[in-house]
Amino acid sequence: MDCSIASALSHLRNSTRVEIGEPKAMSVDASNRRVVVKSLFGAAAMFAFAIFVLPPIYDLFCEITGLGGKTGDEYTAVDVRVDTSREVTVRFVASNNASMPWEFRPTKDKVVVHPGEPTEITYFARNTTGEDMVSQAIPSLVPNNVADYFHKTECFCFENQPLAAGDQADLKLVFIIDPDLPEGVTSLTLSYTIFDITDRMANPLAQLQ
Amino acid sequence: MAHGPATLADGWRAYISRWVFTTNHKDIGTLYLWFSFSMFLLGGAFAMVIRAELFQPGMQLIRPEFFNQMTTMHGLVMVFGAIMPAFVGLANWMIPLMIGAPDMALPRMNNLSFWILPFAFAILTSTLFMEGGGPNFGWTFYAPLSTTYAPESVNFFIFAIHIMGASSIMGSINIIATVMNMRAPGMTYMKMPLFVWTWVITAFLLVAVMPVLAGAVTMMLMDINFGTSFFDAAGGGDPVLFQHVFWFFGHPEVYIIILPAFGVVSQIIPTFSRKPLFGYSSMVYATAAIAFLSFIVWAHHMFTVGMPIAGELYFMYATMLIAVPTGVKVFNWITTMYKGSLTFETPMLFSIAFVILFTFGGFTGLMLSIAAADMQYHDTYFVVAHFHYVMVAGAVFSGTAAIYYWLPKWCGKMYNETMGQVQFWVAFIGFNIAFMPQHFLGLAGMPRRYADYGLQFADWNMVSSIGAFIYGGAQLMLLYNVIMTIRNGKPTTEEKTWEGAEGLEWTVPSPAPYHTFATPPELK
Numbered sequence: 146m147d148c149s150i151a152s153a154l155s156h157l158r159n160s161t162r163v164e165i166g167e168p169k170a171m172s173v174d175a176s177n178r179r180v181v182v183k184s185l186f187g188a189a190a191m192f193a194f195a196i197f198v199l200p201p202i203y204d205l206f207c208e209i210t211g212l213g214g215k216t217g218d219e220y221t222a223v224d225v226r227v228d229t230s231r232e233v234t235v236r237f238v239a240s241n242n243a244s245m246p247w248e249f250r251p252t253k254d255k256v257v258v259h260p261g262e263p264t265e266i267t268y269f270a271r272n273t274t275g276e277d278m279v280s281q282a283i284p285s286l287v288p289n290n291v292a293d294y295f296h297k298t299e300c301f302c303f304e305n306q307p308l309a310a311g312d313q314a315d316l317k318l319v320f321i322i323d324p325d326l327p328e329g330v331t332s333l334t335l336s337y338t339i340f341d342i343t344d345r346m347a348n349p350l351a352q353l354q
Numbered sequence: 355m356a357h358g359p360a361t362l363a364d365g366w367r368a369y370i371s372r373w374v375f376t377t378n379h380k381d382i383g384t385l386y387l388w389f390s391f392s393m394f395l396l397g398g399a400f401a402m403v404i405r406a407e408l409f410q411p412g413m414q415l416i417r418p419e420f421f422n423q424m425t426t427m428h429g430l431v432m433v434f435g436a437i438m439p440a441f442v443g444l445a446n447w448m449i450p451l452m453i454g455a456p457d458m459a460l461p462r463m464n465n466l467s468f469w470i471l472p473f474a475f476a477i478l479t480s481t482l483f484m485e486g487g488g489p490n491f492g493w494t495f496y497a498p499l500s501t502t503y504a505p506e507s508v509n510f511f512i513f514a515i516h517i518m519g520a521s522s523i524m525g526s527i528n529i530i531a532t533v534m535n536m537r538a539p540g541m542t543y544m545k546m547p548l549f550v551w552t553w554v555i556t557a558f559l560l561v562a563v564m565p566v567l568a569g570a571v572t573m574m575l576m577d578i579n580f581g582t583s584f585f586d587a588a589g590g591g592d593p594v595l596f597q598h599v600f601w602f603f604g605h606p607e608v609y610i611i612i613l614p615a616f617g618v619v620s621q622i623i624p625t626f627s628r629k630p631l632f633g634y635s636s637m638v639y640a641t642a643a644i645a646f647l648s649f650i651v652w653a654h655h656m657f658t659v660g661m662p663i664a665g666e667l668y669f670m671y672a673t674m675l676i677a678v679p680t681g682v683k684v685f686n687w688i689t690t691m692y693k694g695s696l697t698f699e700t701p702m703l704f705s706i707a708f709v710i711l712f713t714f715g716g717f718t719g720l721m722l723s724i725a726a727a728d729m730q731y732h733d734t735y736f737v738v739a740h741f742h743y744v745m746v747a748g749a750v751f752s753g754t755a756a757i758y759y760w761l762p763k764w765c766g767k768m769y770n771e772t773m774g775q776v777q778f779w780v781a782f783i784g785f786n787i788a789f790m791p792q793h794f795l796g797l798a799g800m801p802r803r804y805a806d807y808g809l810q811f812a813d814w815n816m817v818s819s820i821g822a823f824i825y826g827g828a829q830l831m832l833l834y835n836v837i838m839t840i841r842n843g844k845p846t847t848e849e850k851t852w853e854g855a856e857g858l859e860w861t862v863p864s865p866a867p868y869h870t871f872a873t874p875p876e877l878k
Contacts, residue, residue, distance in 0.1 A: 173535050177459045180531040188523050188565045195569025195599055200584055203595045210662060242588060283587050290662065340588030345581055 220296035220321070227261040228324045235322070238336040239268060245341045247280060247308070248273055252315070260324040263298065268337065270306065271313035279307045279346050282316075282337040291330055294323035305342060358868050374469070377461030378868060379446045384764070385468050386443025387757075391833065393435030393475060394750075398826055400428035405788075405822040408815050411807055421805035422490035423482060429493025433611070434518045435475050437749045441614040442525045444756055445553045447764065449529060451859035451866065452547045454538025454875040459531035467524035474517035481507035492803060494604065497585035497596035501577045508578065512571045519564040526557035526564075533557075538858070540877035544638070547857050548631065551638050552617030555645045559606045559613075562649075566603040570596065594659050601652035609648040611745060612712075613641060615752035616683060619705045621857070622759050623687050626702035627694030628854035633686040640679035647676045657728045666725040673723035677716065684713050699852075700774030704755035707782050708748060715743025718793065733803075736796025742789045754781070754832060761836065762851040766865030767843025773835050781828035787821025 235258060237251035248271040258264045272278055282302045286292045297303075301316035308314060322333075359381065360372040376382060403424050407415050416424070446464065450457055458464050481488035484507045491499035500508060533546070533554045573584040573596075583589025585596045624631045631637065654673045657666055687709050696702075718740040722728055731737060762768050791814035796802075800811045807815065850860040862870045 173459070176535045177531045180534055181460065181463075181527055184523075184527040184530060184561050188561050190565075191562055192565035192569050192572075195566040195602075196573060199569075199599055199602070200573075200591075200595055203592070203598060207592070281588055283590075338587065342588055345589065 220298050226324055227259050229259050231260050231326075232257050233260060233322050233326065233330070234332040235264075235320075236332065236334040237266065237268075238334055240336065240338045242338055242340040245280065245339050246274055247271060247278070247339060247341075248313075249282075249337075249339045258322060260322040260326050263319055263321050265299075265317065265319045267315040267317055268301065269313065270308065270316055270339070272308035272310060275310045276343075277307070277309045278341060278343045279305050280339050281305045281342045282339045285336045285338070287334045287336070288330070291326060291333060294326040294330075295333065295335070296321045296323060302337065305346075375465070377457070377465050379450050379458045379461070379464065380764075380866065380868065382458075382464050382468050383443045383445075383447030386439050386446060389468070389471060390436050390438075390440035390443060393431055393439065394829065395833070396479070397428050397431035397436050398829055400424045400431065401822060402826050404428060405819040407805060408807070409819040410816065411809055411812050413806060416805075418805040419487060419490065422492075422803070423488045425803050426489045426492055426495075427478075427482065430478065430489070431475070432745075433493065433607070434515075435471075437611050437745065437753070438522065439471060440753045441553075441556075441611075441749075442522075444549075444614065444618070444753070444760075445525075445529055448760065448859060449532055449550055449553060450536070451862065451870060452550050452857055453533065453536065453541050454858050454871050454877070455532060455536035456869065456871050457536075458528050459536050460528045463524050464528050467521045467528065470517050471521050474514045474521065477510050477517070478514040481505075481510045484510075494600060495574075496600070497574065497577070497593045501574050501585055504578070509575065512575050515571045516568055519568045522560050522564045526560040529553055529557040530561070538871065538874040538877060544635065545877070547617075548620035548634070548637055548641075549614070549617035552613040552620070552641050555641050556610050556613045559610050559645055559648065563603045563606040563610075566599065567607075570599045570603065573599070594656075597656045597659065598653070601655045602649075604655065605652040606645075606648040608741075608744070609644055611749050613645070615708070615712075615749045616641065618752045618756045618759075619687065619708050620683075622701045622705045622755055623690050623709075625759075625852050625855045626697050626699060626705075627691045628696075629690055629694045630856070631686065632689040632692075633682070636682055637686055640682040643679040644676060647672065647679070651676065654723055654725075654728075657725045658732045670723055670725045674720060677720055680716055684709060684716075695854075699758075699771060700769070700778055701755040701759035703775065703778045703782075704751050704758065707778070708751045708755065711743055711747030711751065711785070715740055715747060718743065731796060733801055734796035735792040735800045735802055738802050739789050739792035739796060742792070746789070747785060751781075757832070757836065759852075760859075761839055762846050763859060763862075763864050763866055765840050765843070766845060766847065767839050768846045768851070769835055769839040769843060773831070773838070777828055777831040777835055780831060781825060784821050784824030784826075784828050788818050788825050789821070791815075791818045791821075 234255055236255040237253065239250045241247065241249055248269070250269055252267045252269050256264060256266060268282075270280070284300075284302050286295055297318065297320045299317060299319040301318060306314065306316060320335075359376075359378070360368040362369050373381065373385060376385075403416065404421065407413075407421055407424075446458065449455075478488075484505075486505040486507060488505070488507055489495065489500070489511045491504060495511075533550060537546070573582070576582040577584055577586055577591075583591040585591050585593050587593070620631055620637060651669055651673045653661065653665065653669045657669070661669075691706075698706075718736070722731055722737065722740060758769060758774055795811050795814050795818070798811065800807055846864055849863055851864060852860075858871075858875055859866075861875060
């Protein structure tokens with residue numbers, strides 16, 4: 146019986162059912178087909194895993210750990226306990242993405258605040274080009290392991306910022322440093338990078354009004 | 355069979371048709387081996403350009419933009435074009451012979467998986483002639499270098515990677531199906547030669563991670579052309595995500611390259627020690643353990659991205675853990691040789707050099723795994739030296755050993771032993787002159803992937819370049835030896851070319867007939 150498999154295989158590759166002497170009496174062809182189907186399924190699953198599962202897991206992981214200096218979404222103040230015994234220096238930095246021509250800077254370089262105290266500051270933006278544009282500012286906080294203790298109750302970065310040609314605006318940010326900020330952290334640096342997202346908008350002009 | 359395969363005597367048309375339409379595992383193995391050797395020479399030519407430019411400080415021969423394309427293409431061609439297809443070629447030739455199967459399980463898919471490869475590399479290489487040049491972002495193609503700042507030709511690169519991935523996945527499925535379904539009666543899993551074992555584990559790794567690479571380049575493709583923001587901070591993405599996805603593929607990939615090399619050496623050392631392999635089952639389990647660990651250590655390639663200390667510690671210890679199963683393997687190879695009746699034919703010389711140099715490269719890997727120290731070593735020539743010790747002295751030396759070891763079986767001619775040994779010593783000395791000094795350069799702080807360097811690095815760079823030219827010459831000697839063996843080698847008809855060889859491949863005539871094991875062999 147064993148001879149029949151091998152000779153059948155070498156001469157007629159597409160032989161129909163050929164029994165083999167293994168316990169599960171399945172033809173080699175059927176067995177091969179199962180391996181192919183299972184492996185292709187596995188490969189397709191790994192492809193889907195890379196595109197649809199890994200990026201959300203990564204975002205979730207960064208959100209939980211505060212890695213990457215990504216600050217959280219809009220925060221609702223829960224209590225008004227202000228820790229006047231501590232002072233924290235918050236520095237502001239602005240940078241433009243390579244393709245972004247706007248003028249963009251904080252109106253103050255730094256503020257000294259008490260944890261728990263809501264503080265308002267503004268960034269100044271001016272569309273120096275002759276075209277209507279839409280921008281998006283992306284925040285990043287250093288040191289990045291304290292991102293969880295930096296709360297924004299209002300921030301221009303929650304939305305995109307349309308500016309008509311030559312227009313300018315003061316962009317508002319209200320933040321609270323969490324009173325649970327780890328001891329030893331006396332200064333934070335908040336950085337915004339502004340990106341041109343005009344091309345991503347279905348209708349940039351609609352953003353203006 | 356009534357007639358054998360078409361030869362040149364049957365006319366060009368028949369001869370070309372034979373190779374294009376072949377479903378014979380030996381033909382396809384041969385195609386893979388020649389293809390990979392031609393890619394090896396191409397990638398080697400890129401390396402020669404790199405080393406020629408780095409021979410002296412300052413810009414001599416090429417522009418920095420072209421230098422970047424050379425480092426990128428050297429890496430891509432060597433990893434995907436030379437080393438991986440070489441081992442797939444060996445698998446095609448040897449696995450059916452080793453397990454007593456008449457052919458691979460899926461011969462037509464085998465043909466397809468080979469014949470799409472030349473197209474992939476034609477597309478990839480053609481980018482060098484395009485306006486804006488070829489890929490210039492390093493073989494690891496980190497975003498945003500490979501997305502926002504990539505040359506226009508990046509879409510060709512992405513398509514080429516997709517084709518290579520499809521080819522690898524098909525080849526792997528074929529190997530898995532062959533090993534699972536085509537073994538001769540009595541060839542139980544734990545009787546399979548170690549080369550078959552390491553390859554089937556490699557095949558599972560390939561099926562698992564090549565789709566992740568395909569996913570990474572697909573996300574790049576969408577970021578570049580379809581306005582998504584997987585790796586673009588402007589739209590809420592993150593470039594560091596690219597590094598995670600890439601190395602989730604990339605770390606298993608380095609074991610995909612080295613595990614079949616382990617298998618080859620595990621065949622050759624017992625033959626020339628005239629002793630069975632020491633610790634067969636521990637070799638199998640160690641291979642499986644290395645394959646498993648390869649999935650959970652990827653971030654040791656990116657200690658400098660700003661990880662929490664707990665993450666660094668985890669990836670550091672997990673990486674160090676790989677030294678345990680690897681140590682088991684090295685111990686077993688050495689113990690196989692211990693008190694053996696050793697002879698030092700060319701395949702054995704390459705295998706012993708493999709054990710020594712691979713272990714050396716493993717130790718520098720342990721140095722790199724120390725997260726605190728890696729801050730100093732990261733992206734220096736120390737890393738370049740490390741991975742060339744494991745990739746070249748590992749994979750390429752073992753591939754060369756395999757060629758000398760099985761060449762008499764493939765073509766029925768014996769290579770010239772003196773020429774083989776001369777080639778070994780030229781390769782061994784050239785390799786060490788080329789890469790040993792790169793450790794010193796890296797420790798002294800020379801960064802990798804730059805077209806120029808500070809004057810304090812000049813001496814060792816010149817030594818390294820001289821070694822690289824010698825090593826390049828050794829590969830031309832290998833090509834000469836193989837061609838001379840095929841054309842003028844002393845005919846050998848012995849079934850068992852090597853006195854101490856064991857295994858089913860040594861029970862068929864030399865050269866191996868076009869069809870073998872039409873009747874399954876009897877296993878004692």
